Amino acid sequence: xxxxxxxxxxxxxxxxxxxxxxxxxxxxxxxxxxxxxxxxxxxxxxxxxxxxxxxxxxxxxxxxxxxxxxxxxxxxxxxxxxxxxxxxxxxxxxxxxxxxxxxxxxxxxxxxxxxxxxxxxxxxxxxxxxxxxxxxxxxxxxxxxxxxxxxxxxxxxxxxxxxxxxxxxxxxxxxxxxxxxxxxxxxxxxxxxxxxxxxxxxxxxxxxxxxxxxxxxxxxxxxxxxxxxxxxxxxxxxxxxxxxxxxxxxxxxxxxxxxxxxxxxxxxxxxxxx
Amino acid sequence: xxxxxxxxxxxxxxxxxxxxxxxxxxxxxxxxxxxxxxxxxxxxxxxxxxxxxxxxxxxxxxxxxxxxxxxxxxxxxxxxxxxxxxxxxxxxxxxxxxxxxxxxxxxxxxxxxxxxxxxxxxxxxxxxxxxxxxxxxxxxxxxxxxxxxxxxxxxxxxxxxxxxxxxxxxxxxxxxxxxxxxxxxxxxxxxxxxxxxxxxxxxxxxxxxxxxxxxxxxxxxxxxxxxxxxxxxxxxxxxxxxxxxxxxxxxxxxxxxxxxxxxxxxxxxxxxxxxxxxxxxxxxxxxxxxxx
Numbered sequence: 001x002x003x004x005x006x007x008x009x010x011x012x013x014x015x016x017x018x019x020x021x022x023x024x025x026x027x028x029x030x031x032x033x034x035x036x037x038x039x040x041x042x043x044x045x046x047x048x049x050x051x052x053x054x055x056x057x058x059x060x061x062x063x064x065x066x067x068x069x070x071x072x073x074x075x076x077x078x079x080x081x082x083x084x085x086x087x088x089x090x091x092x093x094x095x096x097x098x099x100x101x102x103x104x105x106x107x108x109x110x111x112x113x114x115x116x117x118x119x120x121x122x123x124x125x126x127x128x129x130x131x132x133x134x135x136x137x138x139x140x141x142x143x144x145x146x147x148x149x150x151x152x153x154x155x156x157x158x159x160x161x162x163x164x165x166x167x168x169x170x171x172x173x174x175x176x177x178x179x180x181x182x183x184x185x186x187x188x189x190x191x192x193x194x195x196x197x198x199x200x201x202x203x204x205x206x207x208x209x210x211x212x213x214x215x216x217x218x219x220x221x222x223x224x225x226x227x228x229x230x231x232x233x234x235x236x237x238x239x240x241x242x243x244x245x246x247x248x249x250x251x252x253x254x255x256x257x258x259x260x261x262x263x264x265x266x267x268x269x270x271x272x273x274x
Numbered sequence: 275x276x277x278x279x280x281x282x283x284x285x286x287x288x289x290x291x292x293x294x295x296x297x298x299x300x301x302x303x304x305x306x307x308x309x310x311x312x313x314x315x316x317x318x319x320x321x322x323x324x325x326x327x328x329x330x331x332x333x334x335x336x337x338x339x340x341x342x343x344x345x346x347x348x349x350x351x352x353x354x355x356x357x358x359x360x361x362x363x364x365x366x367x368x369x370x371x372x373x374x375x376x377x378x379x380x381x382x383x384x385x386x387x388x389x390x391x392x393x394x395x396x397x398x399x400x401x402x403x404x405x406x407x408x409x410x411x412x413x414x415x416x417x418x419x420x421x422x423x424x425x426x427x428x429x430x431x432x433x434x435x436x437x438x439x440x441x442x443x444x445x446x447x448x449x450x451x452x453x454x455x456x457x458x459x460x461x462x463x464x465x466x467x468x469x470x471x472x473x474x475x476x477x478x479x480x481x482x483x484x485x486x487x488x489x490x491x492x493x494x495x496x497x498x499x500x501x502x503x504x505x506x507x508x509x510x511x512x513x514x515x516x517x518x519x520x521x522x523x524x525x526x527x528x529x530x531x532x533x534x535x536x537x538x539x540x541x542x543x544x545x546x547x548x549x550x551x552x553x554x555x556x557x558x559x560x561x562x563x564x565x566x
Contacts, residue, residue, distance in 0.1 A: 028365050075551050081364050082307050086505050087550055089498070090543040097540045198494060202372060209369050242384075245377035249353055252370045256358070 003119055007187055009227045010122035014180035016207040016219035017129055022173035023213050024142075025166040026149035027077060031088035032177040033201030034095035038065050039178025040185035040196070041105050044114045047186070054116040058182040062175040069174025073167045092198050099193040110192035117186035125179060133216040145169070206248050212258025221260055277409060279531040280524060285415045285484065287523020288422035292477035293500035294507065294515035295429060296470030302446040302510030303466045306364055309372035310350045312497025313379055314343050314471045318478025319488030320382055323391050332395065332483070339475040347471025350374055351464055359449075375493060382490045390489035393482050418480045425476060426516055429469070433512065438465055446510065502546040508556020517558055 015032060022029045043061035046052040052060070076087045100108050136142055147155035148162045156162050185191045203226075211222025226247075230240045255261060293315050300308045318339045325335035354370035357363075402413040433439035444452040445462045453459045474497075481496070482488040503522050507514025522542050529538025549557055 079550055079554060082301075082368065082509075083505075083550055083554060085307065085365070085368060086501065087547060090502060090547045093498075093543045094540050094547075097536055101536055198498070202376075206369065206373065239380070239384075241376045241380040245373040245375075245380065248373035249370055249377070252366060252373075253353070253357060256363075256366055 005228065005231055007119050007122055009224055010119065010126050011180050011184050012204070012207060012223040012227045013126050013220050014122070014129060014183075015177055015204045016211070016223040017133060017216065018173045018176035018180065019204050019208045020173075020213070020216060020219040021133075021176060022170050023208065024145045024149065025162075025169040026152070027084050027166060027170065028205065029088045029170065029173060030085055030198070030201045030205060031072070031091040031095075032173065032204055033196050033198065034092040035065050035069060035174040035177035036181035036184070036200065037095055037099060037193070037196035038068065039181030040191050041099065041111060041181075042178070043182030044111050044185045044191060045105060047116075048111070048113040054186055058179060058186075061182045062179040065178030066171045066175030070167050070171035072174075073170035074163075077163065077166045077170065088201075089198065092201050096193055096197060099196075106192075108193060110190055111185075112190040114186045114191075115189050117183045122183050122187075125183065129176065130216065130220070137216060203244075206244070209258060210248060210251060212260040212262075214257065214261060218258050218260040222258070225259075276531065278411070279527045281411065281415060281419075283524035283527025284520055285419050285422075285523070286527060287520035288419055288426075289477045289481050289484075289519075290496075290500050290503055290523050291516045291519025292422055292425060292473045293497055294503040294519045295426070295512060296474045297501055297504040298507065298510055298512060298515040299442075299466055299470045301504065302512075303442060304355060304359075304367075304463060305361065306355060306358070307368045307371070307501070308350060308355075308467075308470070309368055310346075310354065310375040310378065311371075311470065311474055312493030312500070313375040314346050314350075315474040315478040315497045315500075316488075316490060316493040317346060317378065317382065318343055318475035318480075319393075319482035319492070320386060320391070320478075320490075321475065322479045322482045323386065323393055323488045326394050332399075335479055336476065339479045340472045343475025343478075344468040344472045346378070347467035348464060350471075351467040355463065355467075356460075379490055379493065386488075386490065388490060390487045392487045395483070395486065414483065418484055421476070421480065425473060429473065430512065432469070438462075442466055499542050502542045505546045506542070506549050506556065507558055511556055511558060514556050514558035 015036060018032050018035070019029060022032075039061045042064055043054075043057040046057035046060055047054055072091060076084065079087060099105065105111050144155070144160050144165060147158060147160060148165055152162050181196075188195075207222035207226050208219045209222070210226055211220065212218025226244060230237045230243065236243055251259070293311070296311050296314075297308065300306065300311070321339040321342055322332065322335045325338060326332060350371055354374055355367050358367040358370065399414060403410045404413050404416060405411075406416075431439075433442060441452070441457050441462045442465065444455065444457050445459055445466075449459050452462070478488075478492075481492070499522070500519070503518040504515055506522070507516075507518035522545075525541055526538040529541065
């Protein structure tokens with residue numbers, strides 16, 4: 001039981017970061033549940049039907065989903081704000097129906113037989129991704145992303161290739177969601193299309209919003225708190241959506257920037273200016 | 275048979291249109307997506323269930339749905355949109371209303387259970403038919419279609435010819451200029467939410483009457499398709515939402531007729547994605563009214 005909770009917390013941290021990476025460039029994606037599904041299924045097919053070792057299957061799934069993410073993003077990122085929300089929601093529904101109607105991967109019945117992922121694998125991935133994101137948050141690239149997010153036209157005028165940055169972020173987010181999906185499928189050993197409905201994408205976005213969208217610790221905190229809180233407090237588990245919704249509504253009213261609102265790069269630059 | 279499927283499609287489409295009208299009204303006035311709208315629609319169906327469980331006549335469910343769903347709309351405006359007026363807050367408002375929607379779903383599931391609840395209707399209502407041009411058509415479908423079309427005509431008249439409608443159009447054009455000209459923008463926002471939510475409630479109620487049950491997940495299945503329809507018709511475009519809704523309803527009915535079943539479900543999303551990529555202003559948008 002404890003192991004399961006730890007595992008799902010780790011997966012949710014990875015998913016929250018996958019949304020966070022895309023948000024770095026100012027785009028909100030409701031398709032990360034779909035990318036997770038694609039990762040889970042492609043890694044599962046590679047290891048079950050082609051007997052690939054798990055690590056290789058995961059890497060291939062993440063790479064393929066990242067490329068797919070880039071392909072989706074290139075036209076989609078021409079649109080902004082609510083249009084992108086609609087587009088990514090559409091992608092989620094299309095992937096869902098596609099999975100249900102594709103008999104090779106089990107259709108509605110699901111795909112089974114994957115094994116090998118443990119809690120250690122997941123937290124290994126969390127640490128690895130966390131270190132990379134931390135390095136990113138102190139790098140030159142973070143400033144460019146901040147510029148793109150705050151004002152795309154100014155960023156473009158400063159010579160930043162905004163489209164390129166946005167597509168790369170979207171692809172990286174998709175790849176990370178696929179990695180989380182692959183780990184999930186190799187831990188659960190059985191997956192069905194209904195595991196990856198639109199609500200998965202919605203919840204992951206809300207984890208990030210809850211924790212704060214401006215630094216990587218916000219996404220981590222949101223995922224940990226909102227995954228574990230209902231389990232820790234007895235009797236709360238059955239009221240999960242209600243508690244979850246109320247927390248988000250109140251938090252957005254009280255501090256719209258999330259629980260951890262600070263922006264690491266901005267803090268650093270202020271110190272340098274002095 | 276084909277004619278009947280097309281009628282089914284039009285009936286279904288008119289309900290898509292009613293829900294899409296609500297999305298597009300709110301988007302036109304505030305430039306924001308109301309993700310609690312699908313849940314308002316869902317609530318309408320449960321008003322019918324509650325009314326028949328309490329033994330009230332079914333016509334009484336209509337005013338109840340208008341009042342309850344309208345009140346929910348006011349609440350959503352207050353909680354999720356009042357504070358997030360600026361253009362930067364688009365995403366914040368969408369997420370906040372999404373969270374309100376989750377709360378509504380959970381409350382309904384706690385009260386009625388998470389399985390679909392069947393709606394007891396008098397047999398006479400279900401099976402009565404009328405003969406139009408030699409074809410036997412279910413009376414209830416014709417009645418629902420008539421109510422839906424009346425509501426759409428009423429909305430059109432309201433927006434085009436009344437003081438309330440003039441204010442709504444003024445705020446949709448520019449909230450700042452409207453405020454400078456003495457329009458009470460907050461009141462207009464509230465009116466918009468009440469109108470949109472009442473329409474959604476009626477649509478949910480009629481869908482429950484048509485199918486014979488109310489389900490707590492239709493906000494995320496049926497309701498969210500109306501969101502796609504709004505985008506197809508052009509965000510903020512009332513005629514686009516009506517035409518788009520009926521179009522999608524007919525396409526889905528024809529997909530069922532020709533055995534495509536599930537694929538009919540994605541058609542609306544694929545069309546939406548194409549429209550957003552190729553013609554983001556919407557299929558029906560005239561060039562005089564552009565919305566970025």
